[in-house]
Amino acid sequence: MSNSISLNGVSVVIPTIDRAEVLIDTLKDIINQDFVNYEIIVIDQSDEINFKAIEFLDSSKITCRYFNAHFKGLPQARNFGLKQASKDIILYIDDDIRCEKDLIRNHYQAHLSHEADLVAGGITEKGDIANDKVAGYFNKWTATAVSNFSSTVSGRCSHGKGCNFSIKKRALFKVGGVDELLNIGAALYEESELALRLEKAGYKAWFEPKAHLIHLAAPMGGCRVIKDWPKYMYGLGHNRAILVFRHLSPIYWPTALIRTLLLGISYSRLDKSIKPFISVVKGLNHGRKAARLRPLNTDLSGEEILMKEAQIIRSQSCDTV
Template sequence: MLKMLEKNSLRGVSVVIPTINRAAVLVKTVRDMLNQQFDDYEILIVDQSDEINAEVLDLIKQIDQPRIRYFKANFKGLPQARNFGWRHAAKDVVLYIDDDIRTGTDLVRSHFESHIKTGADMVAGGIDEAGDKPSHLPTGSFNWWTATPIANFCATTASWCIHGKGCNFSVRRSALGTVGGLDEVLSIGAALYEESELALRLYKAGKRTWFEPSARLLHLAAPMGGCRVTKDWPRYMFGLAHNRSILIFRHLKPWHRPTALLRLLMLGLSYSRLDQSPRPLLATLRGLTAGRRAAAMSPLNAELDAIECTSC
């Protein structure tokens, strides 16, 4: 009875949009979110850009019932922005989307109703991206032998899973509080696996994740801005190795680690071939060492400062 009451007493959705230096695509994303066919939701934009987005401020002034809260962050980092968002959320479900998505009018409703219907603590939404094709692998699964999250979020069959993808997943705010939010140490490089590491901590804490394909969006994967690391392969491999090592040493059983570490070293070697130098492999080794140290520490969730703007 208590579980049923808890499922049916959720109050609304806080949509958190981390963004950095993507003014043009952000405005289109925000317009899509303002068109949602759902009443009880708010939009929190956590902007780490160099300049304030004047067009978003104009949107805020135009709407009759202020639904958008716009924060100009004094920090950098994707997990930092996600943590700031849920700590300032007023609703019970926190929906994370990227700043470069397009979606129909039912995204927020589909996430909320999936939490109600299934009792899930996390809901992974459906994602369409260029080049994606459904695979035979279970959606949102995790390969423990290689420490590799399996995506397949373009699939159309709902199911229980282990993790969601950063551009479209929602979590109960109470569950985020239970596990301490995202680990801000994972902001290194392209912030790879930051949402996977959160999902694995939820999984270990007995929380459940549901894949809901109807909670769907198109991820544009915009090339500008964001936290991408392109062509600087040593830097990319340091961040990848650091963050994957946290998965390996924090979440894998001892008998899974040898093959996962071998897979990581093979990745470093392949990027050294691409770079035609040993630097990516050496960066992989450095990242592995630093990540192993970080895995032994508690997840970082620091005090973060931002200015809430209405007419900044």
């Protein structure tokens, strides 16, 4: 499916919610890249407009767009960003990252050099140690996407992690975008399910450690489910069931489901109640039914806020105080 035709640049899509201050640090690094042909698209799902981010983006010499989304959901934000992007490659990053100036260039070069349709970038998170083990593979027996994106060894992979992966826009459109059915709980496995669909369609994924960033994993905001373990486990069961029943052969179902139920038991111990286990069972049942459906990609809306409009909104807000 891949080819070596020239690509017209990179659209950096940043979904964000309730991380106003952290987002600014992310934007500082993304604006100061040593790559030329790129744009930044911020999809803000917060209840309040981030005026500081708009002012910061407006001061940049590159094309920057800020959208006040009329929806909430990470898969939705990725699909909305896809439809706004004007470049051939879309780089998805989280709103709580730090990176060097060569992040975008290394993603772009990996697409050209390895004729990749999806490039999984290197990621350092708290506690990670650089290693030479395989990165980005999928364990079918447990339905687990193994990351290890702190690896220093490039090569073929089966998936990328949501905070740092790039994909050719035409490939993402071809497979139907990110499945919005996975917008449950913490939106777990949405990037893994996408990668499995890409693989089925014949597209190629590549792990490039040089396309590296640090993921801060901010404790608040985003799509985190903070200590509501029944809600978290319902989403985990629902989304993992979609992976299992949509993409895996029946031979893998027993071990994959047992692994999920064991997770339910572990979280019930943590919660000191049976609720997380009951929730994961319900999630598995509902996810099994959802797996039969086609990936959902809805008609989403969001308002692009320009600097002049932001000043008016801010002025009106001050007048009403």
